[in-house]
Amino acid sequence: MIRNKSIIFLSIAVLAIIYFTSCRSITENFASSDKYRLVWNDDPTSTITVAWNQIGGKNPIVLYDTEDFGRKDWKYKLQQKPQHTKEKYGMFTNFVKLTNLEADKKYYFVIKDSEGVSERYWFKTAPNNPKAFTFIVGGDTKSRGASLEAGRASNRLVAKLRPLFVLFPGDYTSGNGTSSEDWQLWLNDWSVLTTTADGRLIPIIPIHGNHENGDLGNLAYLFNAPYQANDTTGIYYSLSLGNDFLHIIALNSEIEQGGLQREWLKNDLKNHKDFTFKIAAYHKPFWPHTARKAENSYQYKQWSDLFYQYRLSLSFDADSHMSKITYPLRPDSTENSFMGFIRDDKNGTIFLGEGSWGARPRPNNDDKPWTYKSGSYNGFKWVHIFPKQDDKQAYIKIYPVISVEQYTNDSIILYDSIVESLTEDNLFKIPKNLKIQHLPNNRNFVTYPFK
Numbered sequence: 001m002i003r004n005k006s007i008i009f010l011s012i013a014v015l016a017i018i019y020f021t022s023c024r025s026i027t028e029n030f031a032s033s034d035k036y037r038l039v040w041n042d043d044p045t046s047t048i049t050v051a052w053n054q055i056g057g058k059n060p061i062v063l064y065d066t067e068d069f070g071r072k073d074w075k076y077k078l079q080q081k082p083q084h085t086k087e088k089y090g091m092f093t094n095f096v097k098l099t100n101l102e103a104d105k106k107y108y109f110v111i112k113d114s115e116g117v118s119e120r121y122w123f124k125t126a127p128n129n130p131k132a133f134t135f136i137v138g139g140d141t142k143s144r145g146a147s148l149e150a151g152r153a154s155n156r157l158v159a160k161l162r163p164l165f166v167l168f169p170g171d172y173t174s175g176n177g178t179s180s181e182d183w184q185l186w187l188n189d190w191s192v193l194t195t196t197a198d199g200r201l202i203p204i205i206p207i208h209g210n211h212e213n214g215d216l217g218n219l220a221y222l223f224n225a226p227y228q229a230n231d232t233t234g235i236y237y238s239l240s241l242g243n244d245f246l247h248i249i250a251l252n253s254e255i256e257q258g259g260l261q262r263e264w265l266k267n268d269l270k271n272h273k274d275f276t277f278k279i280a281a282y283h284k285p286f287w288p289h290t291a292r293k294a295e296n297s298y299q300y301k302q303w304s305d306l307f308y309q310y311r312l313s314l315s316f317d318a319d320s321h322m323s324k325i326t327y328p329l330r331p332d333s334t335e336n337s338f339m340g341f342i343r344d345d346k347n348g349t350i351f352l353g354e355g356s357w358g359a360r361p362r363p364n365n366d367d368k369p370w371t372y373k374s375g376s377y378n379g380f381k382w383v384h385i386f387p388k389q390d391d392k393q394a395y396i397k398i399y400p401v402i403s404v405e406q407y408t409n410d411s412i413i414l415y416d417s418i419v420e421s422l423t424e425d426n427l428f429k430i431p432k433n434l435k436i437q438h439l440p441n442n443r444n445f446v447t448y449p450f451k
């Protein structure tokens, strides 16, 4: 009797051990990292860079899959260790480049280290065929006061609008871009506020602005942004997606705009001339729409003829802290032109800017005869892009979104909190309570080709 009881007890104990060792539970411990971000710095249809700050712990690794396994790290079939690390501005940044990804696909991931497992995040790769999607363009954030809060409101709108990517044409922090405290604040805000409620990270395409001039390599250190001629001070590059659908050129207005950069731009435009849409972005506008900003005639001379020669669709800039949209323009030196531009609805480039993501808006007091609409507010351009369908030509719609209005004495009105959040199923819907600037003809968008 006693012997039988012992056998039963022993069997239960063995079974219990087998059961508990085969069944793993999610760790309650979190990875010792923060400031998670995604960067597009190569072919966005098959690669993405995951970057983060490693606070402590050892052996960090990204575990990823097309299936969502939540924080069950052991279930993810694919993995990649950091290929590159950078210690700068009080952060130890890990860069993991994921390659051989499938186009137009959802990927789920966690970051694991010796301390634990991160939250589960996810992202979408770019399509490799013409397909409709949205993206956001805007720059100029500040590190303090009402401008910091305004930038945070714009960040939160990114999470609500869920664009495919954000193109950020420069000026991230106050000062000259060498403050550890300011960069940490910016990266933390970006990570926390632009991530959607269901953990989707929105990739950034970073562009160099004058507030990064304290070190021309800043974006290489913090985003692994591409640079030319083996020189981290020459950060300009281009990306393509949608199989000849959209080509994106990230230029640098803070270094020599002629010489090597002009030559590179010419070749890049030539090599991608057959794309349906070509867009460029850079920090400083040729001709700012606020009076106290200097004209940039040298930059106009280096780039505007190439933009026209290769039929650039849209050009995005920043720096002035206000908003402008022009008619389509081409360079012209006849007496009918103004500041070297003349309206050309058929072949011209629409110029959009001028950077008011968070920085205190300046007055829009320098319109030109070819200005379509300007404004003084915080916000960004929300771009909807559509491929050719049946007999309808491909086209782009651009909405000038207002996230904040700033008044004197640091008093601001934030508009983001009442805005409806979009879902992955209604990405082209204008969300309830989204504030958009009124444009001529009772519209709140401009189209390319221009109508």
Ligand SMILES: [Fe+2]
Pocket (backbone or CB within 6 Å): 171, 209, 210, 211, 283, 318, 319, 320
């Ligand atoms: Fe600037």
